[in-house]
Amino acid sequence: MRAWTFSQRGMPRKVLTLSANLPTPGPPGPSQLLIRITHAALNPACYMVMSIIPWPFRPKNSIPELDFAGTIAGLGSAIGSSSRFKVGAKVFGCLSMKDMLAGKGTLTEYICVEATEIVIAAVPDGLELEQAAGFCGCGISALRMVQRAGIKDGDRVLVNGASGGAGTMAVQIARAMGARVVVGICSGRNVELVRSLGVDEVIDYQVNHPVDKYIAQQYSDHPFDIVLDTIGSQDLFVSSPKYLKESGVFVNIGSYEGSLWTIWCVMQNKMRPRILGGVPRRYDFFGTTPDSASAEILAGFARDGKLRAVVDRVFKMEDVFEAYDLLLSKRARGKIIIKIQDLDN
Ligand SMILES: NC(=O)c1ccc[n+]([C@@H]2O[C@H](COP(=O)([O-])OP(=O)(O)OC[C@H]3O[C@@H](n4cnc5c(N)ncnc54)[C@H](OP(=O)(O)O)[C@@H]3O)[C@@H](O)[C@H]2O)c1
The missing domain is CATH 3.40.50.720 (NAD(P)-binding Rossmann-like Domain)
Structure with missing residues (x-):
């Protein structure tokens, strides 16, 4: 799979590389979800972590960013069919800063995560995935x-x-x-x-x-x-x-x-x-610790027509440097979205 990775500390243009042949994670363990990411959103805190935290404190080939939208691509055997997760369902959510420090991020095609640890909610009907990616x-x-x-x-x-x-x-x-x-x-x-x-x-x-x-x-x-x-x-x-x-x-x-x-x-x-x-x-x-209950509240506001994500621009996966330039300019209107891949293969 493709993913943006970094192994040294520094600003995005200096340290990020688009890796084309990383192993796709999965199959999911019994309590895990495999998520196919279609869109990710950039956050100022992530480039700060990228530029500040030195190598011994995070793994090589770390993947940046936390927000995502996409579909469920696989369910662990212990996650029953009665659960709120279904293969193919459209979801949005975010990883935690702890995940990013452990090298996991969302500028990638797939993530495999513990179902109880990830912040996730169903995308309300009518909300585009590129918008949902900017919610969490x-x-x-x-x-x-x-x-x-x-x-x-x-x-x-x-x-x-x-x-x-x-x-x-x-x-x-x-x-x-x-x-x-x-x-x-x-x-x-x-x-x-x-x-x-x-x-x-x-x-x-x-x-x-x-x-x-x-x-x-x-x-x-x-x-x-x-x-x-x-x-x-x-x-x-x-x-x-x-x-x-x-x-x-x-x-x-x-x-x-x-x-x-x-x-x-x-x-x-x-x-x-x-x-x-x-x-x-x-x-x-304060620093925010995201949770799924809050993501559900946002989904509810969106469903009721009270909340929309303002999207400044959607950049292609290859154009991540331009996207970070816009973020670093501190002039973005709403969210900057990266399109990782199409909804359908
Ligand atoms: N503590 C937490 O949990 C947490 C969570 C999320 C974000 N944050 C922090 O919150 C801050 C904002 O994040 P963000 O994602 O909203 O940033 P952002 O989207 O990159 O902010 C860009 C916007 O800031 C406006 N702006 C720039 N300088 C301004 C000024 N002097 N007065 C008023 N508006 C100004 C710009 O509008 P103009 O072009 O019109 O100037 C632009 O629309 C960051 O420092 C981020 O690290 C903290």
Whole structure:
């Protein structure tokens, strides 16, 4: 089978190779599923792992990426015919970061996984596989942001990075879970896209610069209940007492300002007491551990017409470098999808 692999640490163009003759995994063990992948989606966390973790801590010929969509190609003997898995069923899901550190990824034609360990759900009718591939990683992170914020009917929500993979999901999920007003931050070229996802107001951060001061000015009279930040803007958090209710919460998953700076800021934001200059607003930062129950919730939203994956572009398997260039540009609109193979052989 074909798969993209890397054996050294570094950026995608430097370390990735398209291997044409890797052994196809399987047949599946008694409790395993063999999945034929048709599409994979790229995630920023994966190239960070690719470029940071040195060789002794992961196997040679590691395969990158976590998200996938495809079909069940084989079932282990202990997985009864009454199970929710059927050969040929269309599924989407994701591997865990632990899998990727162990060398397993989804830029490949087949994966063989323990049925109880993989995050997986059936693709709802009407949803294309290329869309479903972009659901899990960002969708579950966005769902977790909204759940941890404790969103209630009628809340006013601000989403930073509303045009990205996580942001496009966060806008729609906040709306699906009862937000009354959703305000999204993006650049001018993405205003129409973000509006189409259900935001009430869009703020162009390039025109209204610096955006934290602009928001403090515009929203101090009608402050937000929740901020969902997928970019990781420290200035936005520091200014939050001016535009976020005292009872409100600022939830951040982003690290666009750099990993070390993010770690420093998260420590400050979580631990520095108000009396020593800490920002007087609740702050949350977390890493997402995906699960199948959350994937089912996303599938349900999609079935009800409340959630779609925004796909920036679908790249061919051979064009993975161009796809990573787009991801690294930090300008992608929604998800970047890699078509691994056709649905039918
Ligand atoms: N903790 C977790 O569990 C978790 C899970 C998923 C993602 N993440 C992190 O969340 C971050 C976002 O991930 P993603 O997949 O959504 O990234 P992404 O899709 O690559 O984000 C690209 C988007 O970011 C927007 N953007 C760039 N700079 C911006 C700025 N200064 N203000 C507002 N928008 C800006 C761009 O819009 P414009 O072109 O309009 O600027 C573009 O649409 C990453 O740091 C990722 O590692 C964390």
